[in-house]
Amino acid sequence: MSEGREILEQIAAGHPIPHLASPQADIRRLAVAGCAGLGLAALAPLTELIEKEPDAHTRAEAIEVLGGLGSEAFAVVWPARRDPATTVVEAVATALGEIGDIRAVEWLSEMLADHPEPIVREAAVAALGAIGDERALPRILEAATGGKPQIRRRAVVALTAFDGPEVEQALLAARMDRNPMVREVAEMVMGRPGTTS
Numbered sequence: 001m002s003e004g005r006e007i008l009e010q011i012a013a014g015h016p017i018p019h020l021a022s023p024q025a026d027i028r029r030l031a032v033a034g035c036a037g038l039g040l041a042a043l044a045p046l047t048e049l050i051e052k053e054p055d056a057h058t059r060a061e062a063i064e065v066l067g068g069l070g071s072e073a074f075a076v077v078w079p080a081r082r083d084p085a086t087t088v089v090e091a092v093a094t095a096l097g098e099i100g101d102i103r104a105v106e107w108l109s110e111m112l113a114d115h116p117e118p119i120v121r122e123a124a125v126a127a128l129g130a131i132g133d134e135r136a137l138p139r140i141l142e143a144a145t146g147g148k149p150q151i152r153r154r155a156v157v158a159l160t161a162f163d164g165p166e167v168e169q170a171l172l173a174a175r176m177d178r179n180p181m182v183r184e185v186a187e188m189v190m191g192r193p194g195t196t197s
Contacts, residue, residue: 067095129158
């Protein structure tokens, strides 16, 4: 018990890297979370962890932390898009949105259109909005009018990165969406129907 407390104290004190090699997945996950405050010093250790980590949740959390490191992390995050675990692919999409590299737009667009898991499509549309590349606009417009409410809602938020009559038309339509979550977001962006914003 005291050993566990000591490990937690070391991680909290800014020394998580030695614990990335712990035999316990829960300690490795805590160490990954502790790496978030290390900046680019976490890049090499997390790269090494991802290559050999058996636990999908730990890999996903490492990808999320890497997403916060900016463009330097792209080369590590990008290959992880082929990971067999949905939770990791979702984390990759989110991280790519944070990194903001336009090289990810085509893959994210494919994930939005074709991935069988809604959680990955949600992450993809959010990432496309964060990147703001015009090539993604047709897919985001599609997502704003079709599919699950969570995806439509995320697509409405993503549309705020773009301009044009088709964007305004999609946002106006979203204010009348059959789902209250989608309407609420559209109203936050444009105001309620019958009002000017």
